[in-house]
Amino acid sequence: MRKTLLASVAVLLSSCGGVFDVHPYDVDVSGETDINKKQMAVIESQFANKDTLRVAFISDTHLWHKDAEDQVEDLNKRKNIDFVVHCGDLTDTATEIEYEWSRGILMKLNYPFVALIGNHDYLGTGDQIYETMYGDMNFSFIAGRVKFVCLNTNATEYDYMAAVPNFDWMEEEMVKDSTKFDRTVIVMHAPPFSDQFNNNVCKAFRRYLDFFPGLMCCVYGHVHNDDFGPLYPDDDLIFYGIDCAEDRNYRILTITPDGYEMEQIFY
């Protein structure tokens, strides 16, 4: 009798699906993985030679699922967007289930999308879930001869002991595929001078940005604020803050051959 019981328990265990919760910080990703890589391939092939790009930036969706769902719905209604960039904080406590919830919402987008890692997405073993589900924490892609450089700036999560921001990687990106792009947009989760940025390198970071060909602007999330303007004194580089989902607004960047325009959308 005991053998039968043990066998049936083993069968139940092996069928461990959504019914059994192993651990909140279990890194057992089912469903779509390596999302950024797949989506970047789509973006790069679809918009390689497009001269006008419409890019939507959303951020900090955390657990505001209703607002995030409305946001996706609002984006889908517009129909004239090329792709979407999520600036990080996909979750609130970085549990496996939260990653699955936020992925479920983003997958409803009718456009290709990429997502950066936010500081909240690190908690527990969240960073490992991110790497499986989305991919590398620093990534870049080119659309319409514009390079989008997505940088991990969550230095506090590493107690400032990791190469965050990674200057070596930035150096590589300045020159990599330089024949394929003329302009650059920098995207990050935590902006310089925030509690997550390694503020010892703020100035050095700003200097490095100047080496990116045709730098247009920077986009960040994290602060749950829609501020925009220069972050550095006596500087003309504009940093656009993307608000959190709870505040129900996001931005659309329209890049034309002559310049760009950033609009704020309330929904």
Added chain:
Amino acid sequence: MRWNRYFISMALLACSMCAMADDSISAQQPVESKYEKTLHRKEKAWASLIPTHFAIQNAGNMGVISAGIGWSYGKRRQWETDLFFGYVPKHDSTRGKLTTTLKGNFIPWDINWTPKTASGDAGRWKFQPLTCSLYLNTVYGSEFWKSQPGRYPDDYYQFMSTKFRLNVAFGQRIMFQIPESKRKRHNRIALYYEVGTCDLYIRAMFQSSVPLKDILGLSIGMKFYTL
């Protein structure tokens, strides 16, 4: 942070309800010397530390499988404290992890399935229609912190710790009392299931619009009683 402490102390309180259990031995015995009395008292005290059962359970936010020992007490043995050690497999992470769980159970009702008149050696079945469990789980690894490390500003992450999880679960049990003649190592065996969730998920449910069913998890376990 403050309600985090509150929950932890509640959990510990629930798990420590045991102390009051007592057995009554009132056989006529020859007068004991002071030494013997002390000895018996001490023996009795230490004997109460002997675990009454061994338990094994899957899932329940404690690992893919957990095993441990436990103590049951109370008039009908309606209270239980279990100490589990669980294993979270590596999957897509850097390594497998161990967990420890301190679990308190309360079983308010027993329903006998075997009529009392049944012949003595048939074994007896008992159904426990409700079990209530509150448990504290800790996972080992440098990725998890007990409370927010000093590198963060105060109250940076507005919730508990990543290391300790408070769980709540409700379930049912079937218990089989092994007939005396067939007992080898155990006198009772229980098979149970539980449906539960943890503090982070409850928090998520309130903050987002996630339905309750999405935060519940099932677990199945067995208990082998020796005492």
